[in-house]
Amino acid sequence: MSEPLRLGIAGLGTVGVGVLKILRREAAMLTARTGREITVSAVSARNRGKDRGVSLDGYVWEDDPVALAARDDIDIFVELMGGSDGPAKAATEAALKSGKDVVTANKAMLAVHGQALAELAEGNGRVIRYEAAVAGGIPVVKALTEGLAGNRITRVMGVMNGTCNYILTRMQSSGLPYDEVFQEASDLGYLEADPNLDVGGIDAGHKLALLASIAFGTRVAFDAMELEGIGRVTIDDIKAAADMGFRIKLLGVSQMTGRGLEQRMAPCLVPAASPIGQLEGGTNMVVLEGDAVGQIVLRGAGAGEGPTASAVLGDICDIARNFRLPVFGQPAGTLTDVQPASSTTPAPYYVRLALQDKPGALAKVATVLGEAGVSIHRMRQYDHKGGRAPVLIVTHKTQRSALDLAIAGMAGTGVVEGDPVALRIESV
Amino acid sequence: MSEPLRLGIAGLGTVGVGVLKILRREAAMLTARTGREITVSAVSARNRGKDRGVSLDGYVWEDDPVALAARDDIDIFVELMGGSDGPAKAATEAALKSGKDVVTANKAMLAVHGQALAELAEGNGRVIRYEAAVAGGIPVVKALTEGLAGNRITRVMGVMNGTCNYILTRMQSSGLPYDEVFQEASDLGYLEADPNLDVGGIDAGHKLALLASIAFGTRVAFDAMELEGIGRVTIDDIKAAADMGFRIKLLGVSQMTGRGLEQRMAPCLVPAASPIGQLEGGTNMVVLEGDAVGQIVLRGAGAGEGPTASAVLGDICDIARNFRLPVFGQPAGTLTDVQPASSTTPAPYYVRLALQDKPGALAKVATVLGEAGVSIHRMRQYDHKGGRAPVLIVTHKTQRSALDLAIAGMAGTGVVEGDPVALRIESV
Known part of the structure; x- marks a missing residue:
């Protein structure tokens, strides 16, 4: 058996705790599957004293995630803090520079700094894995980078923000206006601290930008995306769309055209009877279309402790098995600049x-x-x-x-x- | 850049030709994604003279697939002949014994001889990859062995024989009896040479047996499966089920219970409005349930040149990237014997x-x-x-x-x- 694979985990919110629980409970299973013992050397979070329902005994505590990332006794830095910049980015950079692989759930960081981080990782012979950053527990990054590697991808679509889908389907089922359902979602704790990340389409846009980069071999170009949130969708629109056999969804679509890359994340109408039209509540759905495979549809929970921890663990197991590939599926230096094409593909x-x-x-x-x-x-x-x-x-x-x-x-x-x-x- | 990865392909039917076409057309793309040139050294098929619409220039021809498998100038033996025994098995064994990795679409061979082949592969330090053997283009083997590696899988379900699903949905839509629709499917070329492989549920059962082995860490136990084909499903049943809000599907279900492993592939009723109930024609759907991830649903084409070639290419790319793992996701020696449990889980x-x-x-x-x-x-x-x-x-x-x-x-x-x-x- 190989040496143990040692983790340093920064961020002990819902997902971090979920990851720790699985690592403690399923150590034998993970070793059977990967051929290596997977251990935790050190952890870091904002509040050391908080009761998280899981023991931190045996793990070194670091107040500073950057110090954690650079420790000699870790092989993978697991970044679960979030935020496009600040400590998450600083610690990720420190980890890569000191020769650690990185597993992260941070879509914002990769959507904004993905190219630079990919170059830094590859320059140091390290990988960044981020299955948990896109569509929660659905192994869509893996499907796209690996399972469909023999395809030219023609289109990627997805409903990838569970909160928006909850709000839109709840408006549909209850007949309540946007503001009331937004407040409900807020009371239920479904919204990010900055709700505009959700309802403004930014979170879902970050995810689409990452998938587009993999799919089309382009440098991540979140800035070039047409982005529109769900705040202007009225209950009248929902009802009128339903009358005509449609549902309104915050749907992301990215496709390569002769004029360049189309990327849009915006509310749109889809047939009520289609798989995306029938998607209810917080569930996510991603549609991948390739020239050989045709259409593949993936559905699952897009958030939550278990599904997100599942994705983080999948990445950790891949690294334990020594599955190593470039951050966006091909070397960062070969990714092409995006020629952004506004949505010139005609549509009704x-x-x-x-x-x-x-x-x-x-x-x-x-x-x-x-x-x-x-x-x-x-x-x-x-x-x-x-x-x-x-x-x-x-x-x-x-x-x-x-x-x-x-x-x-x-x-x-x-x-x-x-x-x-x-x-x-x-x-x- | 590493050395080229050299293939020997045995079987030049629809899928083999599809694989060759992609290898020829997309050589640069595949190299960008895997970091290696992927070449074909030699091919083998029953009929050398047949016009397959793709040039075989530059490939050595071998009449005997066993000789092909043992050639010194190949790294991967790509087995696309089919059949649980005979030349496919002999050539696969020859490949493993002479130090080649194997990529195959052969569900029958693995369902019957999977344990012995896995042991042979691991004893020789080789891998067998078989994404194309289960649910065509859907990367479900990868999702289960890798993406969901952090989960205890609780249940696996699937509609995995497109021909049966075609027959059942066509009966539903046309009101025609089984015999007539069976004949239609036969005239359309949808049936295997031995139609009982399809309508007897055997082909789908083979696929389920492979997924169950991965999911539950058990030795493949196709013999222990409850197997029932669709031949007894009448148009009266289809209509009666529809009247009560159901559809009849050939659905495979495998779950680990306190009494042992349940595996059944049989026609059953599912709610008409459920994703499986709505699955039409030749499309496949697989449902994976894990303790952390919840339910993941994967849908796509289950057969055909493009989808199956896509799966074969995915496996080839994985090996080119040096992604190596045991055949059923954990070492063959650690797979446990199945305690078969007849379907004692109560159901309506x-x-x-x-x-x-x-x-x-x-x-x-x-x-x-x-x-x-x-x-x-x-x-x-x-x-x-x-x-x-x-x-x-x-x-x-x-x-x-x-x-x-x-x-x-x-x-x-x-x-x-x-x-x-x-x-x-x-x-x-």
Whole structure:
């Protein structure tokens, strides 16, 4: 048997404690599966005295995660603190520079600093593994980097923020407005300390950026992503979409086109009967499409102690088995710069607007759409209320730019109140 | 860069040709991802002269796959011939004995000879990879052996024979009887040369046996599986199940219980609205449940040139990256003997029987069920036709043994015609 594999774990929140529990409970199983004993040398967290429900006896305590990362008695630095910068990044860099492999659940750090960290890791002959950073317990990074390594990936899609999916499905089932359901989610502890990371689509966008880099061999380009949160999705949109056989989901889509890389994370409509349309609550779903394999769909819990710890353990076991590969599946130096393509792939759109009660109002809107080259597939006008009638339009496939032109033109008609809402309808 | 990785490929049917095409077309991509050039030294197939639509120039031809497997100029023997014994097994053994790794799509060979082959491989310091043997393009072997390595697996389920799923969903959608749809599938070329491998559940059973071995650390025990094909599923069952909100699927289920390992591959009822219930046509779905990760669902194409070649390439890339692990995820010598447990986990059952038109007939059947301790959840009696009335019963959870007792007792009532059909209702 090989030497024990020694861990240093920084961050003892839900996930860190989950990892420790499995390491203590399943030591024999993990050794049988990897051929090595897996031990913990040292741990670090903000509050030493806190009762975490798991014994820390036998582990050296370090107040400073950077000091932990550089210790001589660890082989893997397990980073479970979070945050794109600050201690997480400093400790990760210290670990790599001192010859440690890194396992992390930190999507923000890798989405922002992934290229630099990958170069640092490879320069030091080390690996960074981050299965837990994307879609919780679903082994999607592994599927993409390894299982589908023989494919040219054509498209990656995913519902990867359980909190947003909870809010949207809860609005659907309860008929409650966004603000109330947001408050519920907050009371239930589902939201990040900065809720905009969730509802602003940033957390899910970070995950999509990582998958896109692996899928297309490009440098992580979170900044180039079209990003829109769910804050503008109203209960009226949810109901109107349902009326027409759709669900609204915060869906990420990335695909390589002739014009460059499309990456968008935005609320969109999907068929209610599709697997993504039926995804309820906090569950995540990732769809991978490759030229050989066709479509692979992966579903599972996207967060929580057990699922995230499972992903961390999978990475630790891989390193114990000496499975080593570049951070994004190919050497960092061979990743290409992204040519960001705004979403120029035509798609049908859902448009909701409030029409004034004036003769010829609908005709004016239809004319503006027609002049922009946007053709109408389905339209519904509902009863007027307080002098305004809600109008729902589903367009035929169109360029987003054409639709934006039409929407801009609606302001000039004098018959449309407020800003129309436009959501892409994705084929999934 | 390391030395090239040299392949010998035996079997140039659909999958073998698919693998060759990808190797030729994507050589640069594969090298970028694995750090090694992947080359083909030699090939073997039954018919040298056949036009396969891909050039064999530059590859040595071997008539004998055993000779191919033992060649000095190959590192991996890629076995795509099929068959549990004969040339596939002989060549695989020759490859391992002469120090080659093996990549295979051969579920039958591993389900029958897996333990001996695993021991041979490990004794020679070699690996056998077989992602393509289970559920086509879905990277489920990888998910189970690697991604979920930190979990105690609690249950594995799967719809893993596309032909059976095609037949069952086609019966559902067309209303045609089994024999006609079987003939359709045969005309479409969907069936194995020996159709019983498909419709007898054997092919799917082989796959389940492999997953169970990995999941539970047990020696492959295909012989200990409860196996039932779809040949007895009538269009009446399909319609009756649909009436009650179910679909009939050839579903494999394996779980470790206090009494031993349950493994069954049999037609059963699942809720129509569940992900497995909605699985149409040739698509495969595998459900993995672990103590930490909860439930992971994987869906994708279970057969065909592209998906199967994708799985073969994934394995080749893993070996190129020097990812090496025991055949069933832990050393063959540590796999435990299976204590086979017949399906003693209680479940609700669907029962269909034909009742004679006699006074008190239904009461007699109900009495027999009650005396066996089987309680009725729902029952429907349909109109009499030709002196017989179809009766459908959904039981509460019961032991299969109690139900079998009741069914045996029905023969003595003198009011039941023919053999009742009983299908388990799985919670999925």
